[in-house]
Structure formats: structure tokens, C-alpha cells
Amino acid sequence: MPLIVVTSFKGGAGKTMLAANLAVGLRSVGWDVTAVDANPQDTLKLHFGFDAVDGRGVAGSGVDVVPFADDTSGQVSELIEAAARRMVIVDAPSLPSASARTFARAADVLVVATPTDAGSYAALSLADAQTFLADDGVVSKAIVVANQFDQVARLQRSVLALLHETFGDKLAATIERDPIVDEALASRRTVLLHDQTSKAARSLVALAIHVDRLCSPNGELN
Ligand SMILES: Nc1ncnc2c1ncn2[C@@H]1O[C@H](COP(=O)(O)OP(=O)(O)OP(=O)(O)O)[C@@H](O)[C@H]1O
Numbered sequence: 001m002p003l004i005v006v007t008s009f010k011g012g013a014g015k016t017m018l019a020a021n022l023a024v025g026l027r028s029v030g031w032d033v034t035a036v037d038a039n040p041q042d043t044l045k046l047h048f049g050f051d052a053v054d055g056r057g058v059a060g061s062g063v064d065v066v067p068f069a070d071d072t073s074g075q076v077s078e079l080i081e082a083a084a085r086r087m088v089i090v091d092a093p094s095l096p097s098a099s100a101r102t103f104a105r106a107a108d109v110l111v112v113a114t115p116t117d118a119g120s121y122a123a124l125s126l127a128d129a130q131t132f133l134a135d136d137g138v139v140s141k142a143i144v145v146a147n148q149f150d151q152v153a154r155l156q157r158s159v160l161a162l163l164h165e166t167f168g169d170k171l172a173a174t175i176e177r178d179p180i181v182d183e184a185l186a187s188r189r190t191v192l193l194h195d196q197t198s199k200a201a202r203s204l205v206a207l208a209i210h211v212d213r214l215c216s217p218n219g220e221l222n
């Protein structure tokens, strides 16, 4: 059963948004999906219409959403014993926290959310990122997702070009900065269920298809 871990090298990169939308996108192509929140802030459930939930629930999306619990790592191990067509998606903390490293090592696919604005670029040393990925032996399963990309900003285009140059094929998707993302969250829905025709939704669907291919029987993981 594939374990998809979503992380980043800085906070606010879009991990929770990506985890929620990957869960819905992969559910729609036939996976049974459990989405687990590994952050004490416990915001993943907000994308699924929960307010305050003790325990877990299957939201209208068909995704089994597991809110944060102190023993999230233990829960994930239990979930991994489940059926073959079930996938677990973890909304992990940012690297290099110990918890994110543990999840990164256990992952079959490691999704690294990377914003393309100048501030994030300054905070993220690409060399450090590459060293971390190589050191932890996770480079082969890591994919990079450029998020909150603003096509109009020249500096952002340069950052995206640099990400392409640095990560090559590993740069699996670029998600535009799109007001629909916050609008969807305000409506307590994932982007994919809120407005499938939006730019962000189209890119998120393409990302879900990419991850599906990696995890399918003839995919690169198998
Ligand atoms: N492509 C996008 N376009 C517009 N807004 C976005 C996009 N991606 C994320 N956001 C917004 O950016 C904010 C941070 O996103 P999110 O909470 O998913 O990041 P995170 O990496 O999970 O943060 P944290 O480190 O706090 O857990 C949210 O308000 C989200 O709605």
C-alpha cells in the first residue's frame, strides 16, 4: 500500500492544501484514500468540512480523514497493514524536523512543496535541499511541486526556471497562485471539489495523475 508523504523545507508552502487535494484527486481515480494529519495545528480536516472533530470521519469527498493525534506515526504503521488498493497520504510537518524525517524515510512517494516567491527562495537553499534528499536516501522517491507560482512576476519565473534546472524531471508539477485556493478553504472544501475548472484544480489533477502513475502496478515504484 503506497505511503505518500507531503512535506516542504519551510512552513506555509502548501503542504496541507496539496495533501487534501491529492487525497481527493487520487480517490477520484479509484484509490481508497486515508489522509492523516501529522501536525498539531490539525488543519487538514478544515479542507473537508470538519469543524471540531474528535476521532475521524469520512468526509463527503469519500476520503477517510484522520485528524492529528499524538501517536500519528503509530497510526500510520497500522494503516499501512490495510488493503492493497488503499493509499495513505500524510500531511507531514516541514523538514528538517525529526517527525518529517521519519515520514520521509518511510514514504514511497515524497512530495516536497516549494513556493516560488523570492522570500521562500531566499529561505530555501537548493544545495541544502539536495543534500538533505541525497543524505537521507530519499532522492529517488522525492518529487518537487512548485506551488503558489505567479506567472506575471519576473522573479518568480526565474525561480521556477532555477527549480527546473536543479530538479529536472523531479519537478513534477507547478501549481499557480490562485485565489480559488483560499476561497475553497473558506468554504471548507478542497479545490478539486470547489471548482474543478480553476487553474489550480487542473494542475492539482495533473499532479494526482502523476502520483497515481508512480503508484500503479506498472508504475516506477513497482
Ligand atoms: N496555489 C495556491 N494559490 C493560492 N493560495 C495558496 C496556494 N497554495 C496554498 N495557498 C494558501 O497558502 C496558505 C498556506 O497553505 P498550507 O496551509 O497548505 O501550507 P502548509 O505548508 O501546510 O503550512 P504549515 O507549514 O503551516 O502547515 C493557505 O492559506 C493556503 O490556502
Ligand SMILES: [Mg+2]
Residues within 6 Å of the ligand: 015, 016, 017, 039, 043, 091
Ligand atoms: Mg499545514
